[in-house]
Amino acid sequence: MAPLPTADLTTLHRADGSATYTHLSHTIIGSVNGPIEVQRRDELPSSATLEVNIRPAGGVGTPRERHLETLVHDTLRSVVLVEKIPRTLVQVTLQVRSLPEEESGGADSSTTASSLTLLPHLLHTSLLALLSASIPLRTTLTSTVVAIPRDGQGMLVSPTANELLRRRPMRSIHVFAFDGEGKLLLNESEGEFGVEEWDEACEMAEEVCCKGDGGVGLGEGMDVDGEGQAQSLEAWLRGVVGRKVEVEQRWRVAT
Amino acid sequence: MSVSLTIVLPGDEIPSSALPKPQNQKKALTLGPGLRHIPPGTITTTIAGALVTDNKKNAAWIEYNSGRYLPSTNDxxxxxxxxxxxxxxxxxxxxxxxxxxxxxxxxxxxxxxxxxxxxxxxxxxxxxxxxxxxxxxxxxxxxxxxxxxxxxxxKGGMVFKISLGMARRLLAGRKKGEVVVLEGLSEKVGFEVAIGRNGYLWVDGGNVKTTLAVGRAVQEVDEQALGEKGQRKVVERVLKSL
The missing domain is CATH 2.40.50.140 (Nucleic acid-binding proteins)
Incomplete structure (x- = not known):
C-alpha cells in the first residue's frame, strides 16, 4: 500500500481555513472562506451555497477542472451541514501546486485517466480546509482510487503515477469516497469492468479508507501517529485533526 | 479544569458516558457550539475540536479556535x-x-x-x-x-486582531481563561480595553506607546499560547520598556 498523505492545517493566514496536502507527489493547497455573504442570485433560503474552484498546476481551468469541480461540489454538499448556515456562501478554492512528473507531461492519452486519479486528493484537501475553517459538517470523508490493469490481475489501490504509467493502459479506474460511518459517498468509474470487479474494488477501497473503524473511538486521535502504513485513512485523518486541536489547546498545559 | 482532552471529529457520536453528570438531575442538558442533537437521543459533533463538559451547568460544548466568527445572541x-x-x-x-x-x-x-x-x-x-x-x-x-x-x-485607541479563542478566554475571566497579562500590566500602567468576541481587542492607553505595548503583549500571549509564568515574563518585559 502507498504511504499515507501528509497534511498541514491553517497554512494560509488570510483565509478562514486552509490546508496544504501532499500525497504521491501531488501537492494541493486548499482554502475555505465562509460563511460569507452570498450573491442574491445564488442565495438559497434554507441552506448554504457551496462554491468550488479548482485551479490546475499550470494555465487556466479547462472543462476537466469544471468536471472535477462538479464532482467535489456534489460530494461536499452531502458532507457540509448546509441547513445550519442558510443564506450564506462557503467558498472552497483548490490550487494544484504540483503533479507527479509522469502526469504533468501534457495532453496525451493519459490525461483522461489522470482526471480521476486527482479526485481523492482534491476531496481530502477540501475536507481538511473545511475542518480548519470550523464549518459545521455532518461527517468526515475519506477517498481512494483503485485501478484494474488490462490483464485483470492485481488491483492497484491508490497507485503511484509511475505504477500507472508502467502498467498502462488500465482497463478501468474507480474512485470511491466514504463518510465517517463507512457509507459510500461517491463512486466514479471509468473504463470496462464487470459487477464482480467493481464489488472487489469497492471492498478494497473500503478497507483502505475505513479499516479498523470500530477500534478508533473517541479520544484515540492522539496516539495514532507513527504507527506506519497499517493504519487506514480514517485513522490518519484523526491524527491530523488531533495535532491541530493539540496546538489550539496548548495554553491549557502551558506554564 | 481537567487537562485530558477528548478530540472529536465531525459526525462522532458522543456516548452518554462522556456527557456531563450533573448533581442536580432536574437540570436540562445544554449543548453548546459544535454539538447537534438528533432526536430521539443521539448527540453528534459538527466541528473538529476538543470536547469540554461542565458538570455544574450540565453543559457540553466543543472548544475550537479557528475559522470565522459566527454571531450568536448576547455576544x-x-x-x-x-x-x-x-x-x-x-x-x-x-x-x-x-x-x-x-x-x-x-x-x-x-x-x-x-x-x-x-x-x-x-x-x-x-x-x-x-x-x-x-x-x-x-x-x-x-x-x-x-x-x-x-x-x-x-473613541481613540487602537484595534488589535486576536484569535477567537483568545477573545473567549479574555471574556471568561481570570479563573477560567487563565489570562493574567492584562491584570499584570494594569498594576503599573493605566489603560482601557474592550474585547470583541469577533476576534478584536481595542486598547486605549492614553498614548500610542502604552496602547501598542498592551496590544502587542496580548497578541504575543495569544500566538505563543503562554501559560501564567510566560505571561508574567511578558508583563515584566513590557513594563520595563515603558
Whole structure:
C-alpha cells in the first residue's frame, strides 16, 4: 500500500481555513472562506451555497477542472451541514501546486485517466480546509482510487503515477469516497469492468479508507501517529485533526 | 479544569458516558457550539475540536479556535460602522458578511434629537441582539432598561486582531481563561480595553506607546499560547520598556 498523505492545517493566514496536502507527489493547497455573504442570485433560503474552484498546476481551468469541480461540489454538499448556515456562501478554492512528473507531461492519452486519479486528493484537501475553517459538517470523508490493469490481475489501490504509467493502459479506474460511518459517498468509474470487479474494488477501497473503524473511538486521535502504513485513512485523518486541536489547546498545559 | 482532552471529529457520536453528570438531575442538558442533537437521543459533533463538559451547568460544548466568527445572541463584539442610513448604522461584524444594523436610538441616552454621529470606520462596542440566521443581524448598545453598561462608540485607541479563542478566554475571566497579562500590566500602567468576541481587542492607553505595548503583549500571549509564568515574563518585559 502507498504511504499515507501528509497534511498541514491553517497554512494560509488570510483565509478562514486552509490546508496544504501532499500525497504521491501531488501537492494541493486548499482554502475555505465562509460563511460569507452570498450573491442574491445564488442565495438559497434554507441552506448554504457551496462554491468550488479548482485551479490546475499550470494555465487556466479547462472543462476537466469544471468536471472535477462538479464532482467535489456534489460530494461536499452531502458532507457540509448546509441547513445550519442558510443564506450564506462557503467558498472552497483548490490550487494544484504540483503533479507527479509522469502526469504533468501534457495532453496525451493519459490525461483522461489522470482526471480521476486527482479526485481523492482534491476531496481530502477540501475536507481538511473545511475542518480548519470550523464549518459545521455532518461527517468526515475519506477517498481512494483503485485501478484494474488490462490483464485483470492485481488491483492497484491508490497507485503511484509511475505504477500507472508502467502498467498502462488500465482497463478501468474507480474512485470511491466514504463518510465517517463507512457509507459510500461517491463512486466514479471509468473504463470496462464487470459487477464482480467493481464489488472487489469497492471492498478494497473500503478497507483502505475505513479499516479498523470500530477500534478508533473517541479520544484515540492522539496516539495514532507513527504507527506506519497499517493504519487506514480514517485513522490518519484523526491524527491530523488531533495535532491541530493539540496546538489550539496548548495554553491549557502551558506554564 | 481537567487537562485530558477528548478530540472529536465531525459526525462522532458522543456516548452518554462522556456527557456531563450533573448533581442536580432536574437540570436540562445544554449543548453548546459544535454539538447537534438528533432526536430521539443521539448527540453528534459538527466541528473538529476538543470536547469540554461542565458538570455544574450540565453543559457540553466543543472548544475550537479557528475559522470565522459566527454571531450568536448576547455576544459582545467590536463592530465597524460602514454607512449610516435614515434610522440605523450599517456595521461590519466580520469582513465579507452581510452588514448588521445598529439603530441610532440603540445608544445610551439617545433620542430623536440627540442621535450619535458616527463616521464610516468608527468602532462600536456592541451586543448582538439578533444573530440574523434568517434575517439581517441586529446589534444594540443598550440593555432592556436603556443603560449602556460600557457599550457604545469607542473613541481613540487602537484595534488589535486576536484569535477567537483568545477573545473567549479574555471574556471568561481570570479563573477560567487563565489570562493574567492584562491584570499584570494594569498594576503599573493605566489603560482601557474592550474585547470583541469577533476576534478584536481595542486598547486605549492614553498614548500610542502604552496602547501598542498592551496590544502587542496580548497578541504575543495569544500566538505563543503562554501559560501564567510566560505571561508574567511578558508583563515584566513590557513594563520595563515603558
Amino acid at each position: 459582545l463584539i467590536i463592530a465597524t460602522v460602514n454607512t449610516s442610513s435614515g434610522e440605523a448604522f450599517n456595521c461590519f461584524i466580520t469582513p465579507n458578511t452581510p452588514l448588521a444594523t445598529l439603530p441610532h436610538l440603540a445608544f445610551e441616552g439617545a433620542t430623536k434629537k440627540t442621535r450619535p454621529q458616527l463616521p464610516p470606520n468608527a468602532l462600536v462596542y456592541a451586543r448582538v441582539a439578533n444573530p440574523g440566521r434568517d434575517s439581517i443581524p441586529e446589534l444594540t448598545c443598550v440593555d432592556a432598561s436603556g443603560k449602556g453598561d460600557g457599550l457604545g462608540p469607542l
